[in-house]
Amino acid sequence: MVELKEFREIDLDQSPIVGLACGHFFTAETLDGMIGLSEVYETDPTTRVPLRLKDISCDLAPTIPQCPLCQRPIRQFVTQRYNRLVNRAVIYEVSKRFIATGQTELQELESRLTDIESKLQRTRAELLMGKAGHHLMDIHQADMKQSAQRLKTRYKPSACLRSDMVHFQQRTMHRH
Ligand SMILES: [Zn+2]
Incomplete structure (x- = not known):
């Protein structure tokens, strides 16, 4: 479940906010965790700052990350933070089609x-x-x-x- 908070409860210096194209906002920490940013970046365990790229060979079929509230897909030109996750899903789809043909x-x-x-x-x-x-x-x-x-x-x-x-x-x- 997504824990709903008022904006004034959030210290933006501590918890930066990510806005999605659908109009929903989340703290970066919450959204990163929910859509699995750690699958594509190695992050510092204490600061959660992404350190390096992870090898993204797809064992499981990755899906385009979605807004946890309204399930609309996250668009890479609006929210660039999750581009690597979006790209992974797109590349997976393309190679699947390529193999099928x-x-x-x-x-x-x-x-x-x-x-x-x-x-x-x-x-x-x-x-x-x-x-x-x-x-x-x-x-x-x-x-x-x-x-x-x-x-x-x-x-x-x-x-x-x-x-x-x-x-x-x-x-x-x-x-x-
Ligand atoms: Zn949404």
């Missing part, structure tokens, strides 16, 4: 690969058996011509897939 694209490539694989196996068997089910040695001249044509185009889809994979890899690397 990447995975979808990867799955598409994977299913194309499976298709190509089975098609190559099928056409290999067909070529080896010839048209009428004869063995390769018995294939007639006409069949030879047809087979040569099929061999030529056989690897086209896999070459295409390979180039799409390279592009996907480059795009992912670039965006990352």
Whole structure:
């Protein structure tokens, strides 16, 4: 719960005040504690002055900090004090989306690969058996011509897939 106090009860030199865009005011100490400023800064235990940045690898999904009274999100251009917390949440969201899109694209490539694989196996068997089910040695001249044509185009889809994979890899690397 937020303890409500009158302004005149607060010594501003001792407890500076933070105003949020929603119009609610808090002592910095209260708000820092409620929205977890200590998760992103190492603070002096006695003075509570931020000393250095903490490594903010996100183990738990961080959310955009909110006003404890009205739950409106804290906006970074209005209250800069909590920018690092806001940024952490934003970066987390962006990377989550990035990973999700990447995975979808990867799955598409994977299913194309499976298709190509089975098609190559099928056409290999067909070529080896010839048209009428004869063995390769018995294939007639006409069949030879047809087979040569099929061999030529056989690897086209896999070459295409390979180039799409390279592009996907480059795009992912670039965006990352
Ligand atoms: Zn509020």
